Amino acid sequence: MLVLEASVFVTVLVGFLGTIVxxxxxxxxxxxxxxxxxxxxxxxxxxxxxxxxxPIARGGVFDAPYADPVPQAVILTAIVIGLSIQTLMLVxxxxxxxxxxxxxxxxxxxxxx
Amino acid sequence: xxxxxxxWILLPFGAGLALYLLPPLARGLTLAIALVSLCVGLGITINxxxxxxxxxxxxxxxxxxxxxxGYFIVTNALVTLAALLHxxxxxxxxxxxxxxxxxxxxxxxxxxxxxxxxxxxxIEVLGIVVFLLIAYPRSDRCLWIGLRYLMxxxxxxxFYLMGVALVYQTNHTFAFRALMQASPExxxxxxxxxxxxxxxxxxxxxxxxxxxxxxxxxxxxxxxIVENTGVFSLVRVSLLHSNIADIVRLFALAAIFFGSIxxxxxxxVRRMLSFSTLGQLGWIVIAPPAAGLYALMHGxxxxxxFLSVGELRHxxxxxxxxxxxxxxxxxxxxIAGYGIVGVPFLAGFPAKVLTLSYLEPWHQGLLYGxxxxxxxxxxxxxxxxxxxxxxxxxxxxxxxxxxxxxGLFLANGxxxxxxxxxxxxxxxxxxxxxxxxxxxxxxxxxxxSWRGAWERLEHLLGVMLLLLLGLVGLAL
Numbered sequence: 113m114l115v116l117e118a119s120v121f122v123t124v125l126v127g128f129l130g131t132i133v134x135x136x137x138x139x140x141x142x143x144x145x146x147x148x149x150x151x152x153x154x155x156x157x158x159x160x161x162x163x164x165x166x167p168i169a170r171g172g173v174f175d176a177p178y179a180d181p182v183p184q185a186v187i188l189t190a191i192v193i194g195l196s197i198q199t200l201m202l203v204x205x206x207x208x209x210x211x212x213x214x215x216x217x218x219x220x221x222x223x224x225x
Numbered sequence: 226x227x228x229x230x231x232x233w234i235l236l237p238f239g240a241g242l243a244l245y246l247l248p249p250l251a252r253g254l255t256l257a258i259a260l261v262s263l264c265v266g267l268g269i270t271i272n273x274x275x276x277x278x279x280x281x282x283x284x285x286x287x288x289x290x291x292x293x294x295g296y297f298i299v300t301n302a303l304v305t306l307a308a309l310l311h312x313x314x315x316x317x318x319x320x321x322x323x324x325x326x327x328x329x330x331x332x333x334x335x336x337x338x339x340x341x342x343x344x345x346x347x348i349e350v351l352g353i354v355v356f357l358l359i360a361y362p363r364s365d366r367c368l369w370i371g372l373r374y375l376m377x378x379x380x381x382x383x384f385y386l387m388g389v390a391l392v393y394q395t396n397h398t399f400a401f402r403a404l405m406q407a408s409p410e411x412x413x414x415x416x417x418x419x420x421x422x423x424x425x426x427x428x429x430x431x432x433x434x435x436x437x438x439x440x441x442x443x444x445x446x447x448x449x450i451v452e453n454t455g456v457f458s459l460v461r462v463s464l465l466h467s468n469i470a471d472i473v474r475l476f477a478l479a480a481i482f483f484g485s486i487x488x489x490x491x492x493x494v495r496r497m498l499s500f501s502t503l504g505q506l507g508w509i510v511i512a513p514p515a516a517g518l519y520a521l522m523h524g525x526x527x528x529x530x531f532l533s534v535g536e537l538r539h540x541x542x543x544x545x546x547x548x549x550x551x552x553x554x555x556x557x558x559x560i561a562g563y564g565i566v567g568v569p570f571l572a573g574f575p576a577k578v579l580t581l582s583y584l585e586p587w588h589q590g591l592l593y594g595x596x597x598x599x600x601x602x603x604x605x606x607x608x609x610x611x612x613x614x615x616x617x618x619x620x621x622x623x624x625x626x627x628x629x630x631x632g633l634f635l636a637n638g639x640x641x642x643x644x645x646x647x648x649x650x651x652x653x654x655x656x657x658x659x660x661x662x663x664x665x666x667x668x669x670x671x672x673x674s675w676r677g678a679w680e681r682l683e684h685l686l687g688v689m690l691l692l693l694l695g696l697v698g699l700a701l
Contacts, residue, residue, distance in 0.1 A: 124387065131380060132686045137372075140682075144376065147383055154390045161394065182284045183393060186342050190386060193349045197379050200356060204372045211365055221681045224369040225434055 123150030137215040155187040237330025248319035263302035269295030289339035296517025297336040300524035304449030307625035335454040340399040341389045352378040370438040385418025409700035423455030426480040436499040441535025449528035460516040480507030485598035492672040512583035518639045522572035526564040529629035549610035562603030572636035575643035600660030
């Protein structure tokens with residue numbers, strides 16, 4: 113469990129550092145998605161703290177410690193929001209690519225800031 | 226009560242979606258929504274409504290309505306109303322009305338939500354709407370600034386979401402009060418997300434250039450509604466525990482001086498106003514119990530300042546000093562500016578007295594000193610040459626300014642006790658006088674067109690990492 117949690121945090125950190133280090137706008141958007149994947153995984157790992165099986169009652173009783181469905185349910189909202197923001201950013205990057213074919217953020221910053 | 230509240234929340238969203246299909250209804254429906262929210266907000270504030278309800282289970286959405294949310298809802302309603310009046314004559318902007326409705330609705334929901342997850346969802350919806358508003362003219366520059374905003378806000382909210390997961394781990398609930406038992410890392414992550422969204426101190430450096438590039442009406446919406454949502458969440462969180470309030474106060478103090486000093490040396494009116502916003506947002510969060518009145522005052526005054534700036538042909542102060550500005554616009558700028566400075570009979574005065582009354586003496590001294598800086602910034606408007614307007618000032622602008630400045634006068638009623646002490650009246654008169662004196666002596670010539678490298682995307686993101694490390698240190 114500890115290994116799982118550690119790798120989740122590493123994923124988030126790698127994703128975040130990628131948004132800073134990568135110069136290309138597309139890479140920035142992709143690394144941001146890596147970061148959000150890490151956070152989705154964190155919610156899933158959180159859910160397994162109480163057990164691993166799906167909460168299905170057999171004969172009216174829960175016979176094994178089951179996974180918490182709440183974090184898994186709420187993270188769906190975050191996944192949808194993440195997808196829509198991702199799409200918006202990619203559309204904007206597409207439009208920007210016409211005049212800035214390299215999509216290097218420092219150059220774009222210099223032009224438009 | 227619960228049903229009514231839910232209907233009121235859903236109304237703007239339903240209207241926003243319907244408007245897309247029925248553009249002719251746009252103006253009427255948006256007006257109705259703003260007026261309903263105004264009534265709801267005033268009702269909550271005047272009757273001191275204080276209720277909380279949980280929908281569904283203990284994990285479900287919980288809402289809490291108190292006078293603090295009332296003030297923010299009134300601000301939201303008045304700014305939406307002013308924006309609507311400003312574009313009233315442009316019938317063809319159906320998509321703009323849709324965005325206005327969605328912005329209004331999601332901001333209202335932020336102001337009454339009492340759990341971290343619904344706060345997250347609404348702030349993200351708001352972020353998407355703001356991106357669409359900024360990118361509305363579809364020029365490359367607007368797209369880039371919008372994209373930058375979306376990226377910074379999304380990364381900040383991802384950190385926030387991580388904090389929320391940690392809060393759930395310890396407490397098995399998303400309610401705000403669970404933060405008190407949460408681990409320090411969770412507190413640091415959540416505070417970082419909210420500080421970046423609320424544009425407090427250096428994490429708010431995305432703000433100045435966003436306000437410069439966005440259309441004036443969008444800048445007014447940003448200052449009046451969007452920044453208030455981030456600030457409101459910070460206020461709610463700092464009301465939970467005095468330790469959190471202490472951390473937030475530290476950042477607020479830094480923001481007040483940082484924003485005011487950069488506003489003083491900015492050479493562009495829009496940048497000056499945005500940096501002043503950075504400082505004023507610090508004033509809002511420094512004393513959580515007084516935040517409502519201050520946010521109302523600041524939202525109205527700043528929105529009217531940005532709308533007035535939209536009527537100008539030049540933005541550089543050096544050009545304005547030569548060319549002058551139309552008299553009606555100049556008068557609106559001066560009234561709204563001195564409203565923020567805290568001149569008696571405008572809402573800024575009671576808001577400042579109320580804020581100071583919640584602080585310790587040495588904080589009061591520091592803030593009184595910062596008041597001189599703010600006064601110097603806004604006294605610049607007094608010394609710009611004015612000429613009678615040759616072209617007609619648009620009706621929409623006049624109506625919007627009437628609403629905002631009228632609200633600024635009426636909001637005096639929020640804390641009438643401020644006028645009972647002659648001492649505070651006397652103290653309020655000093656900063657504007659000194660500010661005028663300093664501008665007359667030539668302080669306003671210290672201007673630079675310097676654009677800091679720290680406003681680039683990489684630096685905005687990098688600052689978050691530093692902030693996070695600092696916050697973890699503070700929270701431990």
